[in-house]
Amino acid sequence: MKEKGENCEAQRIKAEPFQLLERERERERKRERSPDRRIIAVDGMDSDEDERIPLSQRPEWSDVTPVPQDDGPNPVVPISYSKEFAETMGYFRAVYLADERSIRALQLTSEAIHFNAGNYTVWQFRRLILEALNADLHDELEFVEHLASKNSKNYQLWHHRRWVAEKLGTEAAGRELEFTKKIFVNDAKNYHAWSHRQWVLQTLGGWEDELAYCDKLLEDDIFNNSAWNQRYFVITRHPGLGGIDATRDSEVSYAVKAILTKPENESPWRYLRGLYKNSMQSFVTDRRVSTVCLTVLTTKANCVFALSLLLDLLSNGFEPNQELKNTVEALLPESSNRDSDMAATVCSVLEIVDPMRVNYWRWRKRSLHSQVEEGVRNLHVH
Amino acid sequence: MNVPSLLVNDISDSWYLMLGHGEGHKRSVSVTGMEPSSSSPPPAEWKPTVSQEEQWALERQVFHIYQLFCNIPPNSQAVMLELQRENHIDYLMKGLRHLGPSFSVLDANRPWICYWILHSIALLGESVDDALEHNAIDFISRCQDQHGGYGGGPGQMPHLATTYAAVNSLITLGGHRSLGSINRGKIYSFLRRMKHASGGFSMHDGGEVDVRACYTAISVACALNILDEELVQGVGDYILSCQTYEGGIAGEPGSEAHGGYTFCGLATMILVNEVNRLDLASLTDWLVFRQGVEGGFQGRTNKLVDGCYSFWQGGAAVLIQKLHAATGEGHSSMRSNESCTSSEISDDEESLEGTSSGMAETSRDVEEVAGQENSSIRFNLSQRHIAAEPLFQSHALQQYILLCSQVEGGFRDKPGKNRDHYHTCYCLSGLAAVQYSWSRDADSPPLPHSVLGPYSNLLEPINPLCNIVLEQYDEARQFFNNPM
Numbered sequence: 003m004k005e006k007g008e009n010c011e012a013q014r015i016k017a018e019p020f021q022l023l024e025r026e027r028e029r030e031r032k033r034e035r036s037p038d039r040r041i042i043a044v045d046g047m048d049s050d051e052d053e054r055i056p057l058s059q060r061p062e063w064s065d066v067t068p069v070p071q072d073d074g075p076n077p078v079v080p081i082s083y084s085k086e087f088a089e090t091m092g093y094f095r096a097v098y099l100a101d102e103r104s105i106r107a108l109q110l111t112s113e114a115i116h117f118n119a120g121n122y123t124v125w126q127f128r129r130l131i132l133e134a135l136n137a138d139l140h141d142e143l144e145f146v147e148h149l150a151s152k153n154s155k156n157y158q159l160w161h162h163r164r165w166v167a168e169k170l171g172t173e174a175a176g177r178e179l180e181f182t183k184k185i186f187v188n189d190a191k192n193y194h195a196w197s198h199r200q201w202v203l204q205t206l207g208g209w210e211d212e213l214a215y216c217d218k219l220l221e222d223d224i225f226n227n228s229a230w231n232q233r234y235f236v237i238t239r240h241p242g243l244g245g246i247d248a249t250r251d252s253e254v255s256y257a258v259k260a261i262l263t264k265p266e267n268e269s270p271w272r273y274l275r276g277l278y279k280n281s282m283q284s285f286v287t288d289r290r291v292s293t294v295c296l297t298v299l300t301t302k303a304n305c306v307f308a309l310s311l312l313l314d315l316l317s318n319g320f321e322p323n324q325e326l327k328n329t330v331e332a333l334l335p336e337s338s339n340r341d342s343d344m345a346a347t348v349c350s351v352l353e354i355v356d357p358m359r360v361n362y363w364r365w366r367k368r369s370l371h372s373q374v375e376e377g378v379r380n381l382h383v384h
Numbered sequence: 385m386n387v388p389s390l391l392v393n394d395i396s397d398s399w400y401l402m403l404g405h406g407e408g409h410k411r412s413v414s415v416t417g418m419e420p421s422s423s424s425p426p427p428a429e430w431k432p433t434v435s436q437e438e439q440w441a442l443e444r445q446v447f448h449i450y451q452l453f454c455n456i457p458p459n460s461q462a463v464m465l466e467l468q469r470e471n472h473i474d475y476l477m478k479g480l481r482h483l484g485p486s487f488s489v490l491d492a493n494r495p496w497i498c499y500w501i502l503h504s505i506a507l508l509g510e511s512v513d514d515a516l517e518h519n520a521i522d523f524i525s526r527c528q529d530q531h532g533g534y535g536g537g538p539g540q541m542p543h544l545a546t547t548y549a550a551v552n553s554l555i556t557l558g559g560h561r562s563l564g565s566i567n568r569g570k571i572y573s574f575l576r577r578m579k580h581a582s583g584g585f586s587m588h589d590g591g592e593v594d595v596r597a598c599y600t601a602i603s604v605a606c607a608l609n610i611l612d613e614e615l616v617q618g619v620g621d622y623i624l625s626c627q628t629y630e631g632g633i634a635g636e637p638g639s640e641a642h643g644g645y646t647f648c649g650l651a652t653m654i655l656v657n658e659v660n661r662l663d664l665a666s667l668t669d670w671l672v673f674r675q676g677v678e679g680g681f682q683g684r685t686n687k688l689v690d691g692c693y694s695f696w697q698g699g700a701a702v703l704i705q706k707l708h709a710a711t712g713e714g715h716s717s718m719r720s721n722e723s724c725t726s727s728e729i730s731d732d733e734e735s736l737e738g739t740s741s742g743m744a745e746t747s748r749d750v751e752e753v754a755g756q757e758n759s760s761i762r763f764n765l766s767q768r769h770i771a772a773e774p775l776f777q778s779h780a781l782q783q784y785i786l787l788c789s790q791v792e793g794g795f796r797d798k799p800g801k802n803r804d805h806y807h808t809c810y811c812l813s814g815l816a817a818v819q820y821s822w823s824r825d826a827d828s829p830p831l832p833h834s835v836l837g838p839y840s841n842l843l844e845p846i847n848p849l850c851n852i853v854l855e856q857y858d859e860a861r862q863f864f865n866n867p868m
Contacts, residue, residue, distance in 0.1 A: 072538040074526055076519040078480050079497040081487045091491075095539055121492040123540045126590050161592040190434070191687065193635070193642065200638045225435035227685040231640040234629055239638065268673065268685050276629025310669075362672045362775045365708075 068092030103134035119153040160194040175206035191228040230269040265298045271307040286320040304355040316345035445799045446678040465837030475793035492536030495549040500809035506853040507812045507843045532570030543588045548600035555860040563863045572610045583618020594635045599648030609864040620658035623649045631670030643683040643696040679780030690797045691789035694814025702817045774821040782836035816843040
């Protein structure tokens with residue numbers, strides 16, 4: 003900052019807010035030229051922290067008296083704030099209490115957010131200012147993007163981004179989808195980014211390439227459960243795909259293929275089960291489900307996911323053929339007691355191959371009877 | 385500008401019920417041990433994915449620790465399994481008195497820091513001295529908004545998550561001064577103001593709507609005995625819309641099943657007496673599969689285990705277990721929406737009173753005064769007999785907490801990470817929840833075999849719905865038993 007000590011200028015600026023706006027634009031241009039775009043040169047705060055001019059020495063703040071934090075005489079969990087942090091928050095409290103929705107207040111929120119992106123009060127006040135100034139929200143997208151590299155798991159940042167995108171409307175869809183893509187390059191399971199992306203698709207559109215995008219992420223990492231979840235989101239909610247009943251058939255094939263590639267990957271097993279969430283009838287009648295269990299168990303006898311899915315089938319009234327019965331019988335050691343029905347046998351096998359969940363499988367076995375009856379009853383209802 | 389970030393990096397992959405936090409760069413876990421893991425190695429032609437590499441690296445580290453443990457003499461093993469109470473208390477007390485500049489990124493979360501520390505101290509069976517207690521009440525009161533609710537620090541907007549943290553802190557401190565400092569009437573109007581058209585709640589004025597908001601609002605309303613039809617209206621529908629095809633619950637409709645939101649959603653549904661609307665069979669199935677070979681819980685399918693999920697997932701598993709005990713039914717009945725009605729549970733309650741202990745009578749008294757239909761299920765869950773065993777491997781979880789998360793003073797996410805107050809709170813909360821998951825009833829202490837390590841590791845029992853130490857929770861119930 004060059005204007006250090008120019009008090010007369012401060013007076014002029016106070017009187018003429020548009021000139022201040024011009025200065026903000028100048029800073030914006032400077033920022034554009036900055037080689038490291040991730041670093042924002044907000045007023046008085048540049049890439050090097052040493053260059054920061056204290057607010058108390060900036061002419062445009064000379065009329066404001068900072069408000070100290072009311073921590074009381076002996077606070078618990080007291081934080082030894084840096085001088086800069088304490089000062090910034092002191093000025094923030096002053097403008098917040100005065101409800102000053104000005105450009106300098108907007109700049110101040112930028113600084114406060116850089117110190118602590120988790121301060122929701124600052125973010126909320128920033129939104130009020132942006133509305134009052136009728137600010138160009140494209141700049142705001144940039145502000146968030148700069149912050150995101152360091153705060154990609156911050157609730158406030160994503161909530162703010164959603165607010166901005168909603169105001170911009172459908173024109174923002176493409177940029178928002180790109181933005182989340184960039185986040186996924188470093189963290190393909192970022193929960194906030196996925197929620198944002200789903201919100202964008204549902205609110206602003208841009209569904210066209212989404213299934214292909216899920217494909218790509220699953221090709222990169224077939225264990226990425228977030229990508230599986232997104233795939234489920236697309237096939238159930240994509241307005242042009244006709245919903246789960248229309249997509250189930252091809253998705254079952256997709257899931258089965260993924261299972262056969264890596265049977266130890268839980269994600270496609272859960273996905274496959276999820277495809278039949280509200281249609282128990284097709285779950286037990288679609289031979290592909292029992293076939294994939296059988297195929298996997300033939301080569302990988304202790305596959306918990308295959309046994310677990312088989313148990314679900316049997317609990318819901320599925321009638322196994324002799325081949326499947328023989329395969330399961332063969333999994334139980336000679337010495338074990340024979341169970342009365344196949345579902346119980348599967349539970350017994352699971353108790354052995356999955357000791358971490360032995361209590362769960364015992365409990366499943368105990369509750370089998372009423373469960374099969376209910377499963378059959380449900381089938382009759384359909 | 386670089387935010388000072390020792391702390392935020394340490395907590396970056398954990399889930400926060402709170403307000404969000406600073407930097408979120410993923411750090412790969414460094415490998416210290418080379419013990420073969422339990423997973424089969426990939427075939428030579430197949431390149432492992434990012435998920436697999438991270439998982440195997442962690443398994444190597446954890447099994448290295450377990451291997452060391454197995455190879456030392458029994459008396460050394462006993463020492464390793466010991467809960468280092470004094471060190472933990474030292475670490476916690478220090479945090480209550482002083483936090484360095486790196487904590488500035490948690491400046492909008494100070495009631496949370498209070499709760500993490502005070503709750504941890506209470507779980508360890510200790511309390512703070514009079515002066516600290518006084519200072520804590522005074523400080524938290526300064527976070528209370530004049531129109532109701534608590535903010536993240538003095539002068540900040542009221543926020544549901546910090547309101548939850550502040551109320552839970554004050555209940556944990558206990559006593560008339562502390563409980564009396566809570567303005568129930570104003571909190572009620574704050575909660576009403578946060579009610580959202582979707583049936584859920586906004587975190588703050590203009591804030592995000594999600595499952596955390598539902599949980600923190602409903603939990604606070606229950607603890608303060610101000611829950612009513614207006615607050616409950618639509619919450620069940622909202623939570624239900626967040627249960628995913630996997631079985632767990634997501635933060636918002638369509639998102640991925642997640643341990644933190646699953647606990648929040650499940651606890652909320654129990655508190656509003658609508659838990660049977662959830663698909664509990666698939667929820668239970670998803671939940672038990674979140675326990676990894678390391679013994680700890682992961683937050684999502686194919687993610688790494690993290691000590692904090694000892695509570696979010698372990699606590700949810702304990703809630704499920706108690707639901708079974710309350711209904712006396714198995715997996716099949718959990719499919720039905722009608723199987724566990726409040727009247728059924730109330731009948732059960734009658735028979736319990738026949739066998740009566742002081743606790744049962746207390747709960748009845750409070751219930752009568754509370755005069756709310758849905759209070760019975762909450763009491764059943766917090767205080768009733770538990771007949772069943774936990775559905776997960778309780779010893780394996782305790783082993784992960786004590787050997788992998790515990791450090792000299794405090795707890796951490798996983799080996800290679802640093803301790804913090806958040807993980808200390810939720811590792812201890814998870815430990816308490818599972819230690820009592822075998823006890824036959826609330827009056828008798830857990831059997832020795834249910835506590836891994838020396839029996840002196842036993843923590844104070846909690847109300848698993850609000851995550852407050854039971855004794856203090858009961859005191860608050862008595863204190864707030866009159867309607868507003």
